[in-house]
Amino acid sequence: MKSLLIRLTHGLYDQDIAPEEREHINEWLTRKLLTHEDNKYQLASQYRAGIISLASESGAYLQTLGESIRDHFIETNNLMGAKSGDLVIAQRLLGKRGGPQAKVVVIAGRSETFSVAVVTMKNGYLSLQDIRTDHPAGFALNDLPETAEGSLYQINNQSGTIAAYLGNLSDPKVDEKIVLALYNKHDAFEDDVLAMAREFPKEVDASLYPNRRDLRHLPFCTIDPVTAKDFDDAICYIPETSTLYVAIADVSEYVHPFGAIDAEAIYRSFSIYLPHRSIPMLPRELSETLCSLQPLVDRLAYTFEMHIDPVTYEMDSHTLYESIIHSHRRFSYEEIDAFFEGNLEAKTEKEAKVLAYIPLLNDLTYKLREERMKKG
Known part of the structure; x- marks a missing residue:
């Protein structure tokens, strides 16, 4: 989705639209968020694509994708439920005093966040606790494939599911797995990316x-x-x-x-x-x-x-x-x-x-x- 929004910022030709992107293009065109001229789709001049950041009680900022321009401030009542890290399309609000402002009109993608939990002894019982907050992770031990003390799991916070078993705290190399799991970083590339890299x-x-x-x-x-x-x-x-x-x-x-x-x-x-x-x-x-x-x-x-x-x-x-x-x-x-x-x-x-x-x-x-x- 991030790639699609960047391409729409610069202009995207019909032949370059992937099948899974066509539905979004058609919907946004119907809502007049896009223009379609000379076989090229592009965000209309009053709209910006970006990432929500620095969210607070008063609002957040839109970090614009694909352009080097000032961040737009978005008041809380104009966020439409968007949170930090979410991909959005926002409409510029003209005539406002101060710096540039905008309001969210489309949440194009939710930010996935992950946490890591460890099986630990607490109050005489083994339980799964968030490794950073020490709060219960919300899973019963009989739901886990490995319940030995020190067992580590990556948890998808959006779906509330176990994403991966990482190993045990007793392994000196497990710290690397914890860091990568928290930020969901992975070594593997998609097949189409690898295929293109191998063509050279x-x-x-x-x-x-x-x-x-x-x-x-x-x-x-x-x-x-x-x-x-x-x-x-x-x-x-x-x-x-x-x-x-x-x-x-x-x-x-x-x-x-x-x-x-x-x-x-x-x-x-x-x-x-x-x-x-x-x-x-x-x-x-x-x-x-x-x-x-x-x-x-x-x-x-x-x-x-x-x-x-x-x-x-x-x-x-x-x-x-x-x-x-x-x-x-x-x-x-x-x-x-x-x-x-x-x-x-x-x-x-x-x-x-x-x-x-x-x-x-x-x-x-x-x-x-x-x-x-x-x-x-």
């Missing part, structure tokens, strides 16, 4: 991108934790010209606006990194391959090219452009530390090119930090 070629064909700047000759490298699987950024420093390159993996080449992958990324919002696992924002078929600046393979990137004055440490010029790079080496933080301690030497010509500028870049980094601290 496994390698980058540079001949298909004649308009990108070819930087494959430059000795880029990545420096990340030893356990990292996706490499978002790469660096290269050319001391002779005092030029610093920072390349960022070009995700936009593969994630098209309002497509299945983009909608899932919007829902997830960010990647999650935990001590024993990660929950990626993009399918691993992309985040750990084409959208990762892996060593010794061509990758698409956005590159910041910065020319830094070697005396004043001011940036003389900078440009941003689409590029193709070829990282020479993937380093871990521990390896770079070992290099500075004299315990790591280059094993290949490509490694040597990278390690030649690392000390100079390290010196530049400290100088820039000193200048930044002077300015506060």
